[in-house]
Structures are given as C-alpha cells and as structure tokens.
Amino acid sequence: MRRTSTDFAQHYNFVINPARGYAPQDKALVENAVNLAYQRIYYPLREISFSSLEDLNREIKRFLGGGH
Template sequence: MRFFQGVPAAIVPDNLKSAVAKSCRYEPQINETLLDLAEHYDTTILPARSYKPKNKALVEGVVKILHTRVYVPLNEKKFYNIEDLNREISSLIESHNRRKLTGCPYPRLDL
C-alpha cells in the first residue's frame, strides 16, 4: 500500500486462520487484528471462499510470477543486513512493475 501510495477498495486474503477467526461461506468472522488494519486504511476485507474459491486464481498466478522474479534471484545471494535485502527486493519489484504486461502495450506501473 505504501509502494502504490494508495489502498484498494477491498483486500482478498486467503481463508487462513490468521485472517479469518471463524469460517463461513456467507459471512466469515475476520480476525480482530486484520479488522483493525482494514479500519486504519479505510478498506474492506473479503476473504476468499473456502474449498473451491473462484476469486483466488488471479492472486495465485501473481504469486507464481513474483516467486520466479523476486525470490529465485534472491535465493542465490547472501545478505548480511536487512537494509541490503530490502534494497534488493525493492529493485526487483521495481523491475517487475516496469515490465510490460502480457498482451498489453503498458507496464503494471502505468496501471
């Protein structure tokens, strides 16, 4: 949220225990800490549905892309302090956001 200098209208976390205190198909009970975060940023939390979630596929694809573009290059390097690691992560994310989207003439950063 800091990187994009804004907050999405809704955040869709996985239906994991640290986000959802009590799972329910229609009205899941959100963890109190996550509710505080949503209230602070004036956004909504909409957990992905359990079992056969249809609203998770896009996120899973992005996680796969970021894993190959950020985690894999970092895996081969050694860092001796958190500042260097954060600087390298920022550089790799910046590079990722400047790449053109598949089938589009513009990068993610322009979106």
C-alpha cells in the first residue's frame, strides 16, 4: 500500500481493506451495503440541515443504533 494511503487512513482513524484483485467477488456485497446506507441514513436525513458536524454525527449514530 502506498505511504500516502496509509497516512490518510491513520489521520482519519480507519482501515483500508482493498478488494481482491482480478475477481471482484465482494462487489455485490459492497453495493448492497452502500444501498442500505443510503436507505437507512442518507434518505431520512437528506432534507435536514445541521448546524454542526457533531449534530450530524449524532443523528447518524442514532440511525445506526448507537444513540441509546
């Protein structure tokens, strides 16, 4: 993995997990996960304005089930 990618991942505190080469067996799984994220997070929030990133993150966390 390139150093810039590693630095980027460390800065934003996430892991880069590349797909397997030459046989995108996970493509449908990833596309379904993106579709679910749109349905469960983006669509319900798309017309709401947030005054801060913290407010947005709090609402996303609630949709993910972590806002109890």
